[in-house]
Amino acid sequence: MISENDLLHVRTALLITLSILLVAVLWKRLRLHVLHRDMPAPLHAEVLRIDLAYHPARLLVRLKIPSDQVVCTRLLDQAHAPLHRWADEKLPTGDHDLLRPLPALTDGVYFLEMATSTQRTVRQFRLQQA
Numbered sequence: 001m002i003s004e005n006d007l008l009h010v011r012t013a014l015l016i017t018l019s020i021l022l023v024a025v026l027w028k029r030l031r032l033h034v035l036h037r038d039m040p041a042p043l044h045a046e047v048l049r050i051d052l053a054y055h056p057a058r059l060l061v062r063l064k065i066p067s068d069q070v071v072c073t074r075l076l077d078q079a080h081a082p083l084h085r086w087a088d089e090k091l092p093t094g095d096h097d098l099l100r101p102l103p104a105l106t107d108g109v110y111f112l113e114m115a116t117s118t119q120r121t122v123r124q125f126r127l128q129q130a
Contacts, residue, residue: 044119045069050112052125057102059112065091069116073100076111
């Protein structure tokens with residue numbers, strides 16, 4: 001026969017165990033919520049590298065895409081005014097190399113803007129053709 005004292009110990013152990021499980025589940029949900037709301041960078045596309053090639057002038061852009069996304073790229077001048085826009089591309093998950101031919105430009109500092117539905121990334125490069 002189970003004594004009343006044994007039932008009290010079992011009840012106490014169950015309450016402690018359930019409390020610990022509840023705290024663990026709530027902590028995990030809070031951490032995921034904070035990551036998605038305040039730190040969405042892991043969900044964003046990343047510009048890994050920009051190389052400039054000449055004759056003809058073109059940009060070689062290396063991207064890492066965490067999920068299927070439409071990528072928009074534009075060329076900006078020093079004041080961040082748009083100079084040229086390339087066609088949007090739907091890219092699957094993974095690493096990608098994009099080739100972006102440059103229009104006729106004078107030497108100087110320019111910016112490449114890469115945008116998706118959730119972000120905008122701008123990277124500077126220097127064009128020196130002479």
